[in-house]
Amino acid sequence: MSVTDLDKRLSLAEFAARIESGMTVGIGGWGARRKPMALVRALLRTDVTDLTVVSCGGPDVGLLAAAGRIRKLVAPFVTLDSVPLEPHFRAAREAGALQFEEWDESMFLWGLTAAAHRLPFMPVRGGLGSDIPRRNPRLRTVTSPYEDGEELLAAPALTLDVALVHMNRADVRGNGQSLGPDPYFDDLFTEAAERAYLSCEQVVERFTGPPQSLLVQRQNVTGVLHTPRGAHFTSCAPDYARDEAFQRAYVRAAGEPDAWREFEARFLTGDEAAYQRAVEAHCAREGAAR
Template identity: 65%
Template sequence: MVDKLMTEADVVARLRSGMTIGIGGWGSRRKPMSLVRALLRSDVSDLTLVTYGGPDAGLLLAAGKVRHLVYGFVSLDSIPLEPHFRAARERGGVRFTEYDEGMLQWGLRAAANRLPFLPTRAGLASDVRRFNPDLRTVRSPYGDEELLAMPALRLDAALVHMNRADAAGNAQYLGPDPYFDDLFCQAAERAYVSAERVVPTAELMAGGPPQSVLIQRWHTHGVVHAPHGAHFTSCAPDYGRDEAFQKAYADAAGDPAAWAAFVERYLAGDEQRYQRAVGATA
């Protein structure tokens, strides 16, 4: 099997400005934060970002990397409103496409299945249609229903974080929820998986039931060993959300000087420096 091990920098070197990138996880849960931090350090910009948004969206918006955000919500979960997202919305200058959460899943599913769209009731009659006038409806060929035709959300690249992976790109979640990470990978031209631990395939399979190996190597184009890589979002059962750090992040985000200090302290250096600064035993 092909060895797909690479570093965060290798992943970012494969990304280009103007790409459409999907980020797995959900809110402030199991986000591929070390990959996001690597993106922050790069000169890649002008991105279209598709996400069940959390601090991934917040950080990339704050760094001016995002031209177009496609999302159902952006939240830090225990802190309902993401401060950078909120500031970016209120400042303007970025295109925001806000879908119902289920529509987002449906668009990824359509892309994964190479379909131009999938029909749904979600979004009908709501302002999702008013703010996205390109959305069309489709009449059932079998009845009278007129359904919203959710267009495929095709991704150039997907970034997800898992608990375990092997070097070939099989990857396992050990927490309670797979979120939509497999769908993000399948909707993408190329999928990059970071993991808390990279282990031999036999160890991966011994680590949980077969169905916990959510991501299969045919999805995957790169595997990154990223211990504590989801910090400060949760990565159950390896660790929970770092609530104290998240609060510090949210507090700093509200004030330009405090944010500059936060960036200097945590984000100006590489991932090792970040992990040292947050006190992790990487």
């Protein structure tokens, strides 16, 4: 096999063309932290719809919900961190515009783990005694086959058609490095999916840093996309922090239909390069105003 055979680099357009309506799409990151936003924006430029989205949700869920692309959401939360509840998600829930299957974080972790290990479920204590099993009929209990006889919750496998994750560094073969303080569940997302797409701040020939930062393994990755500032407006530590000023503008616009149409026209109608230019212009105006 030649080196070129191992080069998995794709353009955003090539990636987006591979996503089909009706797929189950897992999105890595956590709230408003290290979300593969360039990939989400690329999906918004297509006509894919009827998606089942699995995510520790943030503006990824918000943008897809605002565009009417989500049929069902599986998530423990949808937050912007410094804004407790993502505004587009709240509006979609209030309008009944999507199905919402709520899991707690431990169930979510073990559901991804079950899928990664090709198991039907994993037993977990999380969720027992709460309203989650009562509101989610897909969740069942199991009894330990050993002498303890403990009743446990069965977290079903969160098997994904596609996973989207964003890393600080990657190579062309699909190895991904996380340099931030938390890996979140990104490695599990790639292992739980039939196909995984990894966007990154930099494509490198060699990795430096501790070996435990090499989070994503190439055998689990289908495509690599070089997307500098591709997590914006979420954080991508240590490369950049969350753009709180832009997030405030996003939240303000989300609360008013006319303002949101203006926001979409300004930031979401062009390609990724146009988005980044519009963000730079916005930041320059904000700085001048201060």
